[in-house]
Structure formats: structure tokens, C-alpha cells
Amino acid sequence: MKVPLVDLKAQYCAIRGEIDQAIHRVIERSDFILGVDVKSLEEELASYTGCNFGVGVASGTDALLLALLACGIRPGDEVITTPFTFIATAEAITQCGALPVFVDIDPRTYNIDCTKIEAEITEKTRAILPVHLYGQPTDMDPLLDLAKKYNLKVIEDCAQSLGAEYKGQKAGSLGDAGCLSFFPSKILGAYGDGGMVVTNNQEIAEKVDMLRRHGCRDKYYHVVPGYNSRLDTMQAAVLRVKLDHLNEWNTWRREKAQLYSRLLRGIPGIEPPCEPLYSYHIFNYYTVRLQSTSVNRCWFQQCLKTKEIATAVYYPVSLHLQEAYKGLGYKLGDFPHSESIQEEVLSLPIYPELEETQIDYVIDVIGQYCGEGVGFA
Secondary structure, eight states: OOBOSOOHHHHHHHTHHHHHHHHHHHHHHTOOBSOHHHHHHHHHHHHHHTOSEEEEESOHHHHHHHHHHHTTOOTTOEEEEOSSSOTHHHHHHHHTTOEEEEOOBOTTTOSBOGGGTGGGOOTTEEEEEOBOGGGOOOOHHHHHHHHHHHTOEEEEEOTTOTTOEETTEETTSSSSEEEEEOOTTSSSOOSSOOEEEEESOHHHHHHHHHHHBTTEEETTEESSOOOBOOOBHHHHHHHHHHHTTHHHHHHHHHHHHHHHHHHHTTOTTEEOOOOOTTEEOOOSSEEEEEOTTTBOHHHHHHHHHHTTBOOBOSOSSOGGGSGGGGGGOOOTTSSHHHHHHHTTEEEEOOOTTOOHHHHHHHHHHHHHHHHHTTTBO
């Protein structure tokens, strides 16, 4: 049985009629740049996340960059974030001319360890950028308390967490701005790139809107040097169709994750993801932790591949160890939890259309290899 990591074609087939009609309407109107569907999506996603404003941009990376700039991050500033994330999180900071300052992660949730942030705050610190990794919200209350104490901005990286909740409040609505990604494999995926900044702060929204349009408030009148970072109308039309299904899809994701976790219990060497009481996890990725003393990840992953089960490692090298950030002066051993987790995580297939029989097959294969000792060191 073939089990892909994500099946975008299956999702399209389920809503083909709605998608085709939405695309056709855009072609008929020919409002391809910042058309009516962009404005409607901005309003709908702002409402969905519990925010007053949404500004569509060209990618999740641009959402981070423009949100940071709109929050006043400038060259020489420092922004505290996690080393265990996709590089876009830190890229956006460095593209502002600021310095990323890394803090180790909580070994249970894989998110930034908020108890270690205060020690890294300096007179140059201007913001904290938490990442709600894999769909799991960061423990935000202590982080927000620190931000208030030191007058820091909070920009949430919600690329993997649209629909996730922290104590009943949607991710993206807790800080000064939330940054969404519409990369095709995300919770709400476009048929290309796209992103959005959501916020309750009108000034931030207006600045992001100006920056995405070459620094314009009015056409051809440029207030600042800006960017060409506009969400395409075609992508917005696709996303509006999918948004109507998002809550149901997230419910299905959670059900499949719970099934995985229940079936994995008792299989030695594999730790299912946790879900703290404050969290409503939406499982953009279902990521297990392999006990490195007993499971060889490379061999284990290859064993699954031979049975046509796709897996992925998010992420194999923490950012402080990447060549791109060698100049920051970090070294191996600086963030032991991040460095340990990078060697042990493995993401299994999960998507709304994943069949229970496919999950059973994945578990049977894992159980077979674990029972026979195949894939073990």
C-alpha cells in the first residue's frame, strides 16, 4: 500500500467543482492582482483568527519579513526566536538587518522554552518571534508577560498552525502580529506560494499593506522603498474555497493523530507527540520522537520507504548550526535540546483524506520492524 506524506490531489478531487468554479470566476473578472477575492480572504481570515485585519502577501516568508518591518525592527536590533524551525523564521530577521538570538526548546513540545528567554534579553532586544511548530501552540502567557515587562513586540510564526488554539484563543491573535503561510502542503494550502499577516493593530496592518505594494499608499506615490509582495487573486480564490472546509479538515487531522497515538502506544522506541492542556494542536505534521539509543532513524526511515510509506525530517539541522548562521558564533552544545531533537524526530503521513486503513498499515509496518528489531541500533 502506498502512503504519501500528503495527498494534494485527493484534496482537490474532493472539492474539484468548487475550486474550478472559483478559478473560472477570477478568469472571467480578470482581476488577477489584489482582486476582490484577496480582500474577501483578508476579511475572512482575520475574522477566523480573531483579528481585526489581514493583509495578503506573496509568501509566508514575506509575511514574517513585512510584519517585522511593520513592527519597527531595524538593522542592529535583536529578535529572540527558536533554533528548531524552518530557516524562513530567522531569514526574515536577518533580512531586516537584525540579529536572531536563539533560545533552546522545550523537549516535550519542541517550541521555544519560555523560561529561558529572559536571560537573553538585552538593550538591543526589540521582539520575540515564537514558532507554533508542527501545529502545536507555544506556551504564550509567560512569553507575553516578558514582552510586556520589557516593551517587546511579539510576532507569531503561524506557518504550521492555522486553526491551532492557545487556551481557546487562535494562534496569530495573541501577539502584535501573526504570520500565515499558504505553501501547498500547509493546513490551508494554495496552488502556489502565498501568505498573510493578521493583526489587531491598524498601524501594523497599514504598514504591511504599504510595504507589499512598493511602499505606496496611493498608486505611484511611494512613501518608503517597499516590496512586490502581493497575494495573487487566483490563489486567494482557491484559499477561500478551502477555508470553508478548514475546521472540518482540522477535526479530521486531530482524529487521525489521536488514532496514530493510540496505536503507537506500546511500540518501543517511539514517542508520540504531546498535547499540553493549554493547547489545541492541529497537526500540520504528525511528528514522533525516536529514542536514539534504540532506533536508528536513517535505517528506520529506509525500512518504511521500502514499504512505500513516505516520511520526512523537520528539521535535521538546527539553525544555529547552519552554515548560513556560522557568523553568529554559536557552536555545537549551545542548545542541547534542539540538537537532540533534530536527530530523533520523524514525521509520518497525515492529511484530512488519509484513510484509517492507511494508518493501520503504517502502524503494522512500524510494529513489524520494531518487533523484529529492524531499524534498531
